[in-house]
Amino acid sequence: MDINKIIEECKKINDEYHYFNTIDEGLNSKSSNCYESSIRKTPKKQGDGKLNNIAISVKDCICVKGLESRAGSKILEKYKPVFDATVIEKVKQQGAIIIGKTAQDAFGFGSFSTNVGKDMKIPLNPFDKERACGGSSGGSAGITQKASFRHITLSESTGGSIVCPASFCGVIGLCPTYGRVSRYGLMDYANSLDKIGPMARSMDDIALIMEIISGYDEKESTTLNEEVPKYSDFLKKDIKGMKIGIIKEAFGKGIDKEVKEKVEQGIKKLEQLGAKTEFISLPLTQKYGVETYYLLAMCEASTNLAKYCGMRYGAAEKLEGSFNEYFSKVRSDYFNDESKRRIIIGTFARMAGYRDAYYIKAAKVRTKIIEEYKKAFAKFDLLLSPTMPFVAPKFKDIEKLTPLQNYMADILTVGPNLAGLPHISIPAGFNKDKMPIGLMLIADHLKEEKLIQAGSKL
Amino acid sequence: MKIDKELIEHIASLARLKLTEKEIEKFLPQLKEILNAFSKLDEVNTDNTQPSFHPVELKNMMREDRIKPSLTQEQALSNSKENKDNYFKGPMAI
Numbered sequence: 001m002d003i004n005k006i007i008e009e010c011k012k013i014n015d016e017y018h019y020f021n022t023i024d025e026g027l028n029s030k031s032s033n034c035y036e037s038s039i040r041k042t043p044k045k046q047g048d049g050k051l052n053n054i055a056i057s058v059k060d061c062i063c064v065k066g067l068e069s070r071a072g073s074k075i076l077e078k079y080k081p082v083f084d085a086t087v088i089e090k091v092k093q094q095g096a097i098i099i100g101k102t103a104q105d106a107f108g109f110g111s112f113s114t115n116v117g118k119d120m121k122i123p124l125n126p127f128d129k130e131r132a133c134g135g136s137s138g139g140s141a142g143i144t145q146k147a148s149f150r151h152i153t154l155s156e157s158t159g160g161s162i163v164c165p166a167s168f169c170g171v172i173g174l175c176p177t178y179g180r181v182s183r184y185g186l187m188d189y190a191n192s193l194d195k196i197g198p199m200a201r202s203m204d205d206i207a208l209i210m211e212i213i214s215g216y217d218e219k220e221s222t223t224l225n226e227e228v229p230k231y232s233d234f235l236k237k238d239i240k241g242m243k244i245g246i247i248k249e250a251f252g253k254g255i256d257k258e259v260k261e262k263v264e265q266g267i268k269k270l271e272q273l274g275a276k277t278e279f280i281s282l283p284l285t286q287k288y289g290v291e292t293y294y295l296l297a298m299c300e301a302s303t304n305l306a307k308y309c310g311m312r313y314g315a316a317e318k319l320e321g322s323f324n325e326y327f328s329k330v331r332s333d334y335f336n337d338e339s340k341r342r343i344i345i346g347t348f349a350r351m352a353g354y355r356d357a358y359y360i361k362a363a364k365v366r367t368k369i370i371e372e373y374k375k376a377f378a379k380f381d382l383l384l385s386p387t388m389p390f391v392a393p394k395f396k397d398i399e400k401l402t403p404l405q406n407y408m409a410d411i412l413t414v415g416p417n418l419a420g421l422p423h424i425s426i427p428a429g430f431n432k433d434k435m436p437i438g439l440m441l442i443a444d445h446l447k448e449e450k451l452i453q454a455g456s457k458l
Numbered sequence: 459m460k461i462d463k464e465l466i467e468h469i470a471s472l473a474r475l476k477l478t479e480k481e482i483e484k485f486l487p488q489l490k491e492i493l494n495a496f497s498k499l500d501e502v503n504t505d506n507t508q509p510s511f512h513p514v515e516l517k518n519m520m521r522e523d524r525i526k527p528s529l530t531q532e533q534a535l536s537n538s539k540e541n542k543d544n545y546f547k548g549p550m551a552i
Binding site: 078079080082083177178179192193218221222224284288290291292294295302306309311312313314316319320321322323324325326327328329331332335337340341343344345347348349351357358360361362363364365366367368370402403404407418419420421445 | 465466469470471472473474475476477481484485488489491492493495496498499500501502504507508509510511512513514516519521529533534536537538539540546547548549550551552
């Protein structure tokens with residue numbers, strides 16, 4: 001499809017659904033930095049790139065050279081990175097075209113993409129505009145569902161921000177093992193939890209882009225120096241004898257009946273293809289996962305947000321008053337409520353006298369949660385549950401939730417994120433209101449190929 | 459642990475945030491609810507458990523220190539509104 005038409009279509013969708021914070025409108029003129037760097041790095045022989053002319057949208061928190069990248073926040077308005085994130089460099093080298101930056105909860109702080117930066121627009125669900133896209137990568141999932149052209153998105157997950165919106169918008173979303181994909185050029189939310197991963201409508205595209213973005217990066221010391229499998233080889237591979245553990249707690253209290261039914265149909269399908277299923281219990285993860293996740297994520301986030309202070313880049317005001325007065329003014333004026341809440345709690349939980357009781361305690365419970373999963377993977381190839389306990393909620397219902405009730409929505413996704421395990425959300429059908437339902441598969445560290453192998457059969 | 463207005467204001471000031479009366483009124487019950495939920499972790503026995511600061515085991519990655527091309531001064535300053543003589547300009551330090 002012609003790039004002009006793609007950009008036109010994105011603009012049209014955006015007017016109605018708000019999936020982009022920035023669309024690269026200058027893509028066809030050589031004045032665009034993005035296009036310049038994109039053509040410069042395209043393989044010399046036209047048509048050689050594995051992503052040649054494929055449109056790729058990018059979550060706002062991933063730096064794209066010359067394209068406004070603000071992590072969905074007000075405080076980073078007008079920030080134009082002077083470099084590309086490693087994942088961007090890699091897809092550009094394969095001939096991909098970056099079309100724009102997608103809407104998200106500011107800094108990734110949310111499960112519904114309703115915590116957008118001050119004065120920014122909330123993305124609307126592609127199936128029902130009164131409902132949320134999910135978060136925090138809401139815009140990524142929305143445009144992936146709506147685009148009529150071939151499209152892959154690069155998004156990011158800290159506690160479920162890839163699979164949650166993928167589930168609510170009816171697309172595939174894969175969150176890789178922690179360290180599988182370089183985070184260089186990602187605006188950190190919580191460094192020990194952040195992962196960059198793709199969403200797409202076809203598993204072929206997921207496998208294709210995972211082969212390109214995975215691997216060791218000299219610029220990022222937490223990337224894993226492990227060989228990258230040819231993921232596309234697993235698309236056609238059968239699943240006879242594959243052992244799948246059904247997470248017992250994820251089908252109990254608080255899970256929507258229709259979600260349960262559709263996911264159970266998915267399980268039947270896998271069984272018919274030869275997979276062996278059995279129930280497994282993850283009691284610790286189920287009971288303490290949300291609290292452990294939010295405590296650690298807020299502690300790390302509060303340190304990461306310290307650098308946004310109205311100097312060097314992003315929002316600035318007239319330089320008045322002392323250091324502290326100036327920084328406090330800019331930060332108070334530009335951060336949204338959820339950012340302030342997380343900064344305050346994260347700062348508190350790291351304070352002298354409270355650090356052991358909160359931060360260190362949560363880090364210890366994290367160890368126990370990782371052990372719980374590792375024990376399960378000694379027996380199973382994959383674990384299975386619904387992605388979210390319910391379909392995309394309506395905005396008017398989200399408004400009634402307290403922040404804590406909001407966090408509880410992540411009960412099924414925080415576990416694999418805390419343990420750094422790769423996981424995928426796959427469309428599993430629709431409910432009576434024609435809203436999509438997602439099925440989640442979790443694999444052991446660096447076993448992404450098993451997600452692709454089983455996921456492609458659903 | 460008593461979570462009150464004074465404590466919230468103190469923590470906010472450590473994080474360089476100045477909250478309005480309205481914000482404090484809104485945040486206080488929310489923060490209490492969240493911190494109360496976090497206290498649930500006390501139930502878990504973690505004697506003899508080491509904390510995990512990463513989900514996978516990471517070794518210290520070292521490499522040779524080499525000089526490579528980096529950003530130009532112009533690029534580094536290109537996003538700042540206030541700069542002078544190739545420096546960032548900030549608020550008064552004293």
